[in-house]
Amino acid sequence: MASRRDFIKISALGLGAATLSGSVAKATTKGVFGTDKLNKLMTTRTATYCEVCFWKCAGWAYTDGAGKIKKIIGNADDPHCNGRFCPRGTGGVGMYNDEDRLKTPLIRVKDENGNQTFREASWDEAFDVIAKGMQKIAKEHGPECMALFSHGSGGKFWGHLLKAYGSKNISAPSYAQCRGPREVAWIGTFGEGLGSPEPTDIRDTKCLVLIGSHLGENMHNGQVQEMSDAIDKGATIITVDPRFFYRCG
Numbered sequence: 001m002a003s004r005r006d007f008i009k010i011s012a013l014g015l016g017a018a019t020l021s022g023s024v025a026k027a028t029t030k031g032v033f034g035t036d037k038l039n040k041l042m043t044t045r046t047a048t049y050c051e052v053c054f055w056k057c058a059g060w061a062y063t064d065g066a067g068k069i070k071k072i073i074g075n076a077d078d079p080h081c082n083g084r085f086c087p088r089g090t091g092g093v094g095m096y097n098d099e100d101r102l103k104t105p106l107i108r109v110k111d112e113n114g115n116q117t118f119r120e121a122s123w124d125e126a127f128d129v130i131a132k133g134m135q136k137i138a139k140e141h142g143p144e145c146m147a148l149f150s151h152g153s154g155g156k157f158w159g160h161l162l163k164a165y166g167s168k169n170i171s172a173p174s175y176a177q178c179r180g181p182r183e184v185a186w187i188g189t190f191g192e193g194l195g196s197p198e199p200t201d202i203r204d205t206k207c208l209v210l211i212g213s214h215l216g217e218n219m220h221n222g223q224v225q226e227m228s229d230a231i232d233k234g235a236t237i238i239t240v241d242p243r244f245f246y247r248c249g
């Protein structure tokens with residue numbers, strides 16, 4: 001089981017994989033990633049948040065003189081991250097700068113051999129295609145025949161659009177798989193839902209039982225930091241992991 005120190009080391013490795021230049025990367029973890037030092041190195045910092053997962057840690061994006069994002073770090077005032085992104089969030093800079101990142105709409109077309117492919121399009125053209133398609137569906141089948149199955153905050157915009165369009169058929173895979181049953185059970189048992197992220201008190205627990213899920217693997221930042229603190233304070237961790245079950249004989 002990783003101690004708090006191990007977790008910090010793992011996070012620091014993720015930070016090291018980001019785009020800091022050589023001289024900076026040689027300094028110690030503590031010195032390198034302090035906001036004071038970053039403020040001196042980069043020209044601009046902008047408040048942001050990470051959406052690599054639903055934990056949505058608040059952070060700071062550091063930009064160089066050319067306006068290029070060089071680094072993202074956690075915001076110390078956010079209790080979801082306590083100033084420290086997990087390695088996935090820190091890697092957000094790599095996702096942002098990835099040369100294969102989709103930056104323009106693509107419209108599906110057929111090539112001369114009849115194979116489906118995509119061509120780049122302007123936003124105006126893409127919105128026209130979507131609007132015409134949606135109007136056709138509404139006219140021929142009714143707006144309720146269009147449904148939304150989304151995840152992440154980007155889906156909210158589509159949710160507003162679908163309601164304005166006339167369909168209430170909006171769902172999310174996370175609701176069916178985990179949030180929904182948990183929320184309904186809590187409302188039935190305690191009279192209110194848990195919300196998300198759920199307000200747990202892992203740091204002060206004496207015994208943490210994880211069934212079919214492992215906080216360390218899910219890497220929900222604040223929870224993992226709390227779990228590491230609990231381990232340092234002597235908590236017992238019991239994990240029931242179906243992947244380790246096997247039949248003998």
Ligand code: SF4
Pocket residue numbers: 050051052053054055056057081084085086087088089090219220221222
């Ligand atoms: S837990 Fe990690 S991936 Fe999720 S929002 Fe926070 S920094 Fe991003």
